Amino acid sequence: MATDAYGLADIKKEIQHLAAPQLADLVLRLARYKKENKELLAYLLFVAGDEEAFIAQSKYEVSMMFYIMPSQAFAALKVLRKILRLITKLSRFSGSKTVEISLLIGFCNNYLEYVNPKVSYKPMRTVFIRQIEKIGKLIAKLHEDVQGDHQQEFDELVVKAEEKLSWFTV
Structure with missing residues (x-):
């Protein structure tokens, strides 16, 4: 019989x-392969207990x-996609929507700080817009008690983006 x-x-x-x-032998064998x-x-052994530090x-x-x-x-877009792959992987490790939202808000804040706001390369703009949309959808999925904390951060991010990026509108 096949293993799958x-x-x-x-x-x-x-x-x-x-x-x-x-x-323990099975787990170590799994860790060796990928x-x-x-x-x-x-992550599970050393970091999972301290989510804030993570x-x-x-x-x-x-x-x-x-x-x-x-x-x-073009090169910057490749780096942005690499960063988003890292964020996705780290979010899967934690399995927490709040961690994913925090990392994506951090991504967007860094985008506003480091990316030239006058860039006319549409794919770079699209990356930012999609992350803003993704954050909004993730916040909507959270419990009402937790939504408020992240909603305030998100609103501040949107205001900051509207001030800094002439092409950005919600």
Whole structure:
């Protein structure tokens, strides 16, 4: 029988019957094969308990990527997409919408700070607009108690963008 024929439920049942040393061997073997598996395991073991520190460290990494971004529009767009891939990966690791919103708001703030506001390259503008739309949709999915905190940050971001970017309108 092929290995892909087993579903997640079957794997979960089998894992529950394993002893701790066997389970540790399996996890380490998984971590050896893919870099992303190793990164996820490191996140779960060392960082998951301190979400605020994780957000701060991630925002710092993103801002450093913005800082070294080239000035040519095409090359800068490639860096923006790379940053967004990193944010997506980090958001999947945490599994939290609030972390994703915080990272995306940080991305947009860095965009406003480091990207030339007069850039006429439409794909660069589209990246920013899509992230603003994504943040709005994510905030709408949150519980009402948590929405208020992020909504205020989002509103400030939109006002800042309207002031700085002549082409941006909500």
